[in-house]
Amino acid sequence: MLKLCQKISRHFKTSSRLLNNIEVFVDGTPVSVAPDYSILQACQKAGVVVPHFCFHERLAVSGNCRMCIVEIEKMPKVMTACSMPVSPGMRINTKSEKTYNARGGVMEFLLANHPLDCPICDQGGECDLQDQSALYGYKIGRFMEYKRAVEDKNYGPLVATVMTRCIHCTRCIRFYEEVAGIPILGTTGRGRETEVGTYVEKMVHSELSGNLVDLCPVGALTNAPYAFTARPWELRNVMSIDPTDSITPSIEISCKGGEVKRVLPRLHEEVNEEWIHDRSRHAFDGLKRQRLNACLKKKADGSYEELTWKDALEVLAEEVSKTSGNDMVGIIGEFMDVEAVVAFRDLMYKLGCENIDAKKNGVKLSPDFRNNYLMNSRISGIEEADLLLVIGANLRLDSPVINARVRKATVLNGLNVGLIGTDDYLTYDHTHLGTSTSALTDLLKGTHPFAKTLEKAKFPMILVGANVLKREDGEAVNSVIQEIAKKYNVIKPESNWNGYNVLHNEVGTVAALEVGITSEYDPKAKPKFMYLLGADNFKPDEIPDDAFVVYQGTHGDEGASRANLILPGASYVEKSGSYVNTDGRVSLGKKAIPAPGQAKADWEILRALSEVLGQTLPYDNLQEIRYRIAELAPHLIKYDYVEPYSLSWHTVPVKGEVNKTVISDFIDNFYMTDAISRASPTMAKCSEAFNPARNTNFVPEVPIR
Amino acid sequence: MLAARHFLRRTFSSALATHRDTAYNNRDTPFDFTEENYQKITTILTHYPPQYKRSATINLLYLAQKQCDGWVPLAAMNKIAKILEISEMDVYEVCSFYTMFNREPVGKYHLQVCGTTPCMIRGAQDIIKTIEHECGIIKDQTSKDGLFTLTEVECLGCCANAPMLQVNGEKVYEDLTPETMKAMIDAWKAGKEPKVGPQNGRTCAEGIQGRTTLKAQPNVWPDRDFAKAKDDYQKRLEAEAQKKKEEAAAAAAKK
Numbered sequence: 037m038l039k040l041c042q043k044i045s046r047h048f049k050t051s052s053r054l055l056n057n058i059e060v061f062v063d064g065t066p067v068s069v070a071p072d073y074s075i076l077q078a079c080q081k082a083g084v085v086v087p088h089f090c091f092h093e094r095l096a097v098s099g100n101c102r103m104c105i106v107e108i109e110k111m112p113k114v115m116t117a118c119s120m121p122v123s124p125g126m127r128i129n130t131k132s133e134k135t136y137n138a139r140g141g142v143m144e145f146l147l148a149n150h151p152l153d154c155p156i157c158d159q160g161g162e163c164d165l166q167d168q169s170a171l172y173g174y175k176i177g178r179f180m181e182y183k184r185a186v187e188d189k190n191y192g193p194l195v196a197t198v199m200t201r202c203i204h205c206t207r208c209i210r211f212y213e214e215v216a217g218i219p220i221l222g223t224t225g226r227g228r229e230t231e232v233g234t235y236v237e238k239m240v241h242s243e244l245s246g247n248l249v250d251l252c253p254v255g256a257l258t259n260a261p262y263a264f265t266a267r268p269w270e271l272r273n274v275m276s277i278d279p280t281d282s283i284t285p286s287i288e289i290s291c292k293g294g295e296v297k298r299v300l301p302r303l304h305e306e307v308n309e310e311w312i313h314d315r316s317r318h319a320f321d322g323l324k325r326q327r328l329n330a331c332l333k334k335k336a337d338g339s340y341e342e343l344t345w346k347d348a349l350e351v352l353a354e355e356v357s358k359t360s361g362n363d364m365v366g367i368i369g370e371f372m373d374v375e376a377v378v379a380f381r382d383l384m385y386k387l388g389c390e391n392i393d394a395k396k397n398g399v400k401l402s403p404d405f406r407n408n409y410l411m412n413s414r415i416s417g418i419e420e421a422d423l424l425l426v427i428g429a430n431l432r433l434d435s436p437v438i439n440a441r442v443r444k445a446t447v448l449n450g451l452n453v454g455l456i457g458t459d460d461y462l463t464y465d466h467t468h469l470g471t472s473t474s475a476l477t478d479l480l481k482g483t484h485p486f487a488k489t490l491e492k493a494k495f496p497m498i499l500v501g502a503n504v505l506k507r508e509d510g511e512a513v514n515s516v517i518q519e520i521a522k523k524y525n526v527i528k529p530e531s532n533w534n535g536y537n538v539l540h541n542e543v544g545t546v547a548a549l550e551v552g553i554t555s556e557y558d559p560k561a562k563p564k565f566m567y568l569l570g571a572d573n574f575k576p577d578e579i580p581d582d583a584f585v586v587y588q589g590t591h592g593d594e595g596a597s598r599a600n601l602i603l604p605g606a607s608y609v610e611k612s613g614s615y616v617n618t619d620g621r622v623s624l625g626k627k628a629i630p631a632p633g634q635a636k637a638d639w640e641i642l643r644a645l646s647e648v649l650g651q652t653l654p655y656d657n658l659q660e661i662r663y664r665i666a667e668l669a670p671h672l673i674k675y676d677y678v679e680p681y682s683l684s685w686h687t688v689p690v691k692g693e694v695n696k697t698v699i700s701d702f703i704d705n706f707y708m709t710d711a712i713s714r715a716s717p718t719m720a721k722c723s724e725a726f727n728p729a730r731n732t733n734f735v736p737e738v739p740i741r
Numbered sequence: 742m743l744a745a746r747h748f749l750r751r752t753f754s755s756a757l758a759t760h761r762d763t764a765y766n767n768r769d770t771p772f773d774f775t776e777e778n779y780q781k782i783t784t785i786l787t788h789y790p791p792q793y794k795r796s797a798t799i800n801l802l803y804l805a806q807k808q809c810d811g812w813v814p815l816a817a818m819n820k821i822a823k824i825l826e827i828s829e830m831d832v833y834e835v836c837s838f839y840t841m842f843n844r845e846p847v848g849k850y851h852l853q854v855c856g857t858t859p860c861m862i863r864g865a866q867d868i869i870k871t872i873e874h875e876c877g878i879i880k881d882q883t884s885k886d887g888l889f890t891l892t893e894v895e896c897l898g899c900c901a902n903a904p905m906l907q908v909n910g911e912k913v914y915e916d917l918t919p920e921t922m923k924a925m926i927d928a929w930k931a932g933k934e935p936k937v938g939p940q941n942g943r944t945c946a947e948g949i950q951g952r953t954t955l956k957a958q959p960n961v962w963p964d965r966d967f968a969k970a971k972d973d974y975q976k977r978l979e980a981e982a983q984k985k986k987e988e989a990a991a992a993a994a995k996k
């Protein structure tokens with residue numbers, strides 16, 4: 037195992053003696069900055085732009101592009117602003133002749149070997165090199181020699197490489213080493229022959245690999261599925277969030293015409309920092325495939341008949357009127373927004389049905405106390421904690437973005453990570469406590485060697501994967517975990533710390549819990565009518581053969597194939613809705629493109645249905661339904677906000693016995709976990725390339741790049 | 742077997758910056774340091790603090806190169822990464838950066854001819870041509886018999902004896918002419934070892950006419966008996982101390 041902590045020394049740190057802000061002068065203007073700032077950060081604070089390539093706030097400083105050089109008074113030479121710490125009274129000159137000439141010179145060298153292929157480069161229009169050479173470069177190049185050529189590398193089907201364009205900023209190397217935790221890239225060779233790559237022939241692979249494209253300041257690493265489909269100035273960008281990841285990372289959806297072209301992460305310090313994982317970024321092309329765009333009714337011979345909305349709702353109303361409320365079951369799907377969940381809840385309750393399930397074999401978590409089912413220390417709490425005990429989650433696959441934060445905390449704060457469940461390479465050092473539940477019971481008894489460490493921790497954090505709660509003995513296991521939390525003082529109201537966390541992997545579940553849907557549905561009961569609200573990941577044997585199944589959703593996947601009536605819903609890029617993440621943070625998703633065919637936003641369908649049923653729901657637009665949401669749970673309309681919840685402890689009494697089986701991680705193919713990603717050709721290529729053992733029978737039309 | 746190897750053309754005195762799997766050089770090629778070298782590694786590692794073991798990368802690469810007859814196989818780099826607990830990429834970076842490490846097999850005699858200005862003026866190109874002609878190779882190739890590899894390198898610090906040639910990174914042959922070069926190659930081919938050092942009969946970097954200056958013992962410093970000087974100094978100190986004592990005694994008597 038690598039001693040990953042050694043990397044600390046490479047991070048930018050200045051003396052801790054100076055604690056007060058110090059004053060420096062940027063182009064004559066005084067700014068007061070923290071003593072550990074670099075000159076570049078001080079300039080940024082003063083609002084002065086310093087051109088740079090290799091510097092990146094979230095990566096170690098490397099200082100090798102030399103673009104950020106500035107003149108500092110009383111210094112004989114120009115200095116790199118990114119790697120030079122500020123000192124009191126420093127006078128920085130970013131507009132002097134000397135700075136200007138130095139920048140021009142650096143730019144000339146960078147361009148010496150950079151191909152002039154901007155017209156055929158995907159980065160064109162959003163390329164740092166292009167912009168900065170226009171601003172700071174000389175007009176004419178003097179380099180008459182041949183340019184070098186570098187062979188392309190295999191970064192998998194998501195990242196296209198044109199390594200000749202690489203300017204050796206080493207951002208990609210540092211990203212893989214520091215954030216993704218896979219030290220696989222490096223610079224080989226020297227001088228003109230320097231290359232960025234793996235040296236040996238192997239494929240670069242990480243769940244976060246898409247972020248390389250954002251980091252690369254030039255067109256060396258570009259988004260392969262997006263290649264040559266649009267120019268940045270043609271795109272319309274919608275600031276939204278991604279509900280397919282349970283932490284709802286902030287994303288930017290770029291569309292051209294009525295089509296999503298790409299998804300980029302947006303900065304959100306408390307959620308996703310600057311990263312999103314590859315499924316968030318690339319699975320959207322599944323939204324064009326296998327889509328349900330018309331109301332369909334399954335005929336007796338198994339074929340489908342297309343209906344208009346009016347007819348479809350009437351058919352549905354007739355079925356509903358035949359069934360009593362008790363014989364109905366509603367299942368809420370994984371990506372449901374709060375609006376749809378509330379409309380569904382209201383409608384089902386009006387119809388006399390209380391059997392609404394959102395967890396699909398999950399534990400009946402009590403929605404009464406929010407701290408029983410949310411991530412109480414928040415995602416950012418990982419950086420405050422000094423011990424993290426992960427139970428039944430493979431963070432690298434379950435939530436790569438959280439995993440990156442855990443890795444950061446292990447490197448920077450020395451976070452101690454323990455894992456109960458299947459062991460894997462998590463990109464950081466961790467203690468594996470055991471694979472089965474007996475590790476938990478040992479911990480409760482205090483006989484486990486890790487118990488001492490847990491006892492000593494100041495801010496311990498327990499992260500329970502949602503998969504644990506889906507076990508047959510999930511409730512018993514959960515109460516054991518809660519007992520452990522109690523015994524080891526994981527909740528410390530005096531320091532405002534609650535270390536008991538549940539990591540959900542579906543926002544739909546959280547939304548349902550937030551509006552108080554208790555899962556009273558007994559899977560053994562035989563319902564006559566089932567309403568699947570976008571629910572796909574369930575076991576087919578849960579649905580009785582003679583039940584009438586309505587599937588309202590986006591994809592022709594597991595749910596739709598069993599359905600008797602299909603109502604096309606809008607996906608998360610085609611409707612505005614609010615989502616609650618595993619933190620309890622409410623965030624707003626925006627509509628980016630129109631829904632295909634007859635598809636409508638889910639709550640609208642439910643509203644229309646209620647009218648046909650004669651049980652009209654009292655809201656006609658987004659505003660009104662949000663008032664209704666506020667009635668149920670006022671905090672759900674405070675966007676990008678986590679309502680503080682009580683720190684008192686409400687344990688669930690132990691139910692049943694814990695059986696000593698292995699806690700397995702349920703994700704068997706990171707690239708295909710839901711209806712959208714299963715329909716996505718890009719994700720299919722990824723699972724073919726990265727996960728051949730767990731592959732599908734997908735045959736790509738074009739060879740994988 | 743040597744003939745079957747394909748040799749990668751080098752430019753700017755460095756080989757290809759990436760690795761290509763070959764039958765003789767891939768991840769699974771067996772490699773382990775010898776017992777003797779392991780002992781050396783233990784000694785080397787004592788020179789660095791344990792958390793900076795990575796500092797020994799170059800030393801270990803050098804050991805591996807010596808052990809493998811002048812080149813470092815990929816398996817050796819991986820082994821070093823394991824020993825030093827660093828990532829394999831870190832070793833690849835170092836090894837590919839320094840041109841002194843050969844990442845492809847070289848001949849028994851790795852001829853490194855200096856091509857920098859003083860040697861060039863003194864006819865380094867002719868030496869290279871001679872070698873190319875005699876061994877039937879061009880720069881950066883290995884001869885068919887596996888004896889010679891030719892590389893042009895930068896200054897090796899023997900400018901006074903230009904042109905010069907270094908063999909296997911150890912032995913240095915200076916003051917070459919095409920004729921002496923040819924004779925040396927013939928000697929190697931015949932299994933003999935030519936004399937190391939200047940090939941035109943001079944000693945070290947002396948002028949060709951022998952030593953002309955600095956012949957006598959330098960007379961700058963007068964001969965000096967350090968033992969006596971030390972003695973004198975001691976005596977002077979003692980005398981001073983004695984004097985002080987007497988003065989003090991005299992002052993006390995006066996009172």
Ligand code: SF4
Pocket residue numbers: 201202203204205206207208209232251252253254256257
């Ligand atoms: S590939 Fe891009 S990110 Fe990586 S070193 Fe080259 S320019 Fe930088």
Ligand code: FES
Pocket residue numbers: 087088089090091098099100101102103104105116117118119
């Ligand atoms: S940004 Fe400072 S050297 Fe690259």
